[in-house]
Amino acid sequence: MEVCPIPVVTVQTVPYDDQRPGTNGLRKKTMVFESKRNYLQNFIQSVLSSIDLRDRQGCTMVVGSDGRYFSRTAIEVIVQMAAANGIGRLVIGHNGILSTPAVSCIIRKIKAICGIILTASHNPGGPGGDFGIKFNVANGGPAPDTVTDKIHQISRTLEEFAICPDLRIDLSRLGRQDFDLENKFKPFRVEIVDSVDVYLNLLRSIFDFSAIKGLLTGSDQLKIRIDAMNGVMGPYVRRILCDELGAPANSAVNCIPLEDFGGQHPDPNLTYAASLVEAMKGGEFGFGAAFDGDGDRYMILGQNGFFVNPSDSVAIIAANLPCIPYFQQMGVRGFARSMPTSTALDKVAKAMKVTLYETPTGWKFFGNLMDSGRCSLCGEESFGAGSDHIREKDGLWAVLTWLSIMAARKQSVEEIVRDHWARLGRNYYCRFDYERVDQKAAFFMMRDLEAVITDKAFTSQRFAVGNSVYSVEKTDNFEYTDPVDGSVTKNQGLRIIFTDGSRIIFRLSGTGCAGTTIRIYAESYERDPEKLNRETQVL
Numbered sequence: 001m002e003v004c005p006i007p008v009v010t011v012q013t014v015p016y017d018d019q020r021p022g023t024n025g026l027r028k029k030t031m032v033f034e035s036k037r038n039y040l041q042n043f044i045q046s047v048l049s050s051i052d053l054r055d056r057q058g059c060t061m062v063v064g065s066d067g068r069y070f071s072r073t074a075i076e077v078i079v080q081m082a083a084a085n086g087i088g089r090l091v092i093g094h095n096g097i098l099s100t101p102a103v104s105c106i107i108r109k110i111k112a113i114c115g116i117i118l119t120a121s122h123n124p125g126g127p128g129g130d131f132g133i134k135f136n137v138a139n140g141g142p143a144p145d146t147v148t149d150k151i152h153q154i155s156r157t158l159e160e161f162a163i164c165p166d167l168r169i170d171l172s173r174l175g176r177q178d179f180d181l182e183n184k185f186k187p188f189r190v191e192i193v194d195s196v197d198v199y200l201n202l203l204r205s206i207f208d209f210s211a212i213k214g215l216l217t218g219s220d221q222l223k224i225r226i227d228a229m230n231g232v233m234g235p236y237v238r239r240i241l242c243d244e245l246g247a248p249a250n251s252a253v254n255c256i257p258l259e260d261f262g263g264q265h266p267d268p269n270l271t272y273a274a275s276l277v278e279a280m281k282g283g284e285f286g287f288g289a290a291f292d293g294d295g296d297r298y299m300i301l302g303q304n305g306f307f308v309n310p311s312d313s314v315a316i317i318a319a320n321l322p323c324i325p326y327f328q329q330m331g332v333r334g335f336a337r338s339m340p341t342s343t344a345l346d347k348v349a350k351a352m353k354v355t356l357y358e359t360p361t362g363w364k365f366f367g368n369l370m371d372s373g374r375c376s377l378c379g380e381e382s383f384g385a386g387s388d389h390i391r392e393k394d395g396l397w398a399v400l401t402w403l404s405i406m407a408a409r410k411q412s413v414e415e416i417v418r419d420h421w422a423r424l425g426r427n428y429y430c431r432f433d434y435e436r437v438d439q440k441a442a443f444f445m446m447r448d449l450e451a452v453i454t455d456k457a458f459t460s461q462r463f464a465v466g467n468s469v470y471s472v473e474k475t476d477n478f479e480y481t482d483p484v485d486g487s488v489t490k491n492q493g494l495r496i497i498f499t500d501g502s503r504i505i506f507r508l509s510g511t512g513c514a515g516t517t518i519r520i521y522a523e524s525y526e527r528d529p530e531k532l533n534r535e536t537q538v539l
Contacts, residue, residue, distance in 0.1 A: 064098020141391030302413025314379030
């Protein structure tokens with residue numbers, strides 16, 4: 001029986017003016033994608049149309065999701081539209097599941113032209129939650145501003161999209177699925193791949209797995225507690241930490257990806273990973289970690305619930321990179337951090353005589369530095385860290401790095417952190433978030449605050465806090481000139497920098513789905529050995 005080719009259909013549509021991708025792609029409430037006619041199709045068409053037609057024809061694209069609600073529906077639409085728009089091959093994770101680091105890894109491994117990740121990161125899921133679409137380019141990293149600006153411009157004038165509505169795939173069946181399309185000379189191919197395999201092989205080439213396995217299974221076995229928060233990381237934790245590295249199966253909790261993350265907020269911090277914090281306070285476990293929905297963020301806890309501030313974590317990882325075989329072989333070329341991240345990493349860079357780059361928030365800014373060979377390690381205060389092995393932050397990489405450091409130094413989490421403070425001083429650091437602020441009110445507040453702090457009279461101000469006096473050295477609205485391509489990114493946050501290196505920063509965040517989030521960061525540097533063990537909130 002002859003099978004008829006699948007028709008390609010052109011559908012008329014009306015553009016939307018609110019599809020500008022933010023720091024991490026397009027994020028909206030899930031109901032926006034579900035209820036607004038062709039909202040998803042419009043954005044996907046804009047993404048596909050942003051790729052030059054000659055590059056698009058027959059190319060390979062990677063697709064994955066964190067498993068949140070609406071992901072399967074969106075993947076079906078993406079497959080149908082990719083086929084209609086000339087993409088030759090899609091590589092999709094089993095059951096649609098791929099962590100953000102795994103997508104970056106696969107893009108680079110198979111030399112795909114791009115990838116689409118369906119995630120709203122640490123934001124809640126479910127019908128009443130959030131949904132997001134990230135677009136990563138050929139280096140495996142988030143699309144730069146030039147690409148996202150192009151996507152936005154296309155979305156504002158879009159009048160039609162192409163789709164193969166009769167094309168159906170089986171996400172549960174590993175292997176190739178080929179489809180003949182009308183007016184296409186070559187079949188359209190979909191490959192459903194194991195979600196973990198390629199990423200696991202990369203990690204094997206970076207770390208000494210035998211050393212980590214010895215730590216987790218030896219006579220002085222380190223008991224660990226890992227919380228996947230019902231996000232994408234469940235299969236990775238089970239396969240890598242338990243099956244591969246020997247951690248007992250009961251070390252890992254909440255490892256089944258759920259569409260609503262079990263009704264929880266998949267954000268690895270002290271508030272939303274409270275059950276992990278309580279388990280660690282009991283003293284049974286020597287190491288704890290949690291991951292966010294798509295697996296790029298992480299939190300580290302030591303025995304008795306000792307919390308490692310993410311800015312400190314990046315600095316400590318940097319100071320101990322020689323423990324990792326990958327860096328023993330590749331060397332260390334430079335470090336980078338987002339501007340709001342504490343300057344703890346700067347102290348390490350100075351001690352190691354390594355260049356330090358300060359960038360705007362957003363992993364895309366690190367990509368240029370890494371592609372040009374300037375940067376080996378980077379991090380953000382929002383529980384993100386990574387290296388040049390991929391072009392995304394990588395939660396499990398950070399966890400394996402910590403375990404490698406513990407295996408090499410034979411110290412606990414707390415001992416490693418306190419040794420670091422004793423050697424380089426401590427950057428006391430905290431962040432305050434004000435969410436769902438009216439957009440116009442936030443804009444005017446930031447405008448008026450900038451006028452106050454950039455007034456010449458302000459730079460002579462001194463502020464007394466307890467027994468400390470802080471003298472203003474510099475104020476500005478942070479802007480960044482990319483050392484690779486010379487592009488300039490302005491208005492990235494208001495900075496008040498004091499003479500001792502302490503800072504206060506005000507910044508508007510682009511990762512929320514409703515209103516505006518104002519973030520305030522406070523940092524105080526302390527070198528006095530007698531003052532390294534105070535509570536941050538008391539300062």
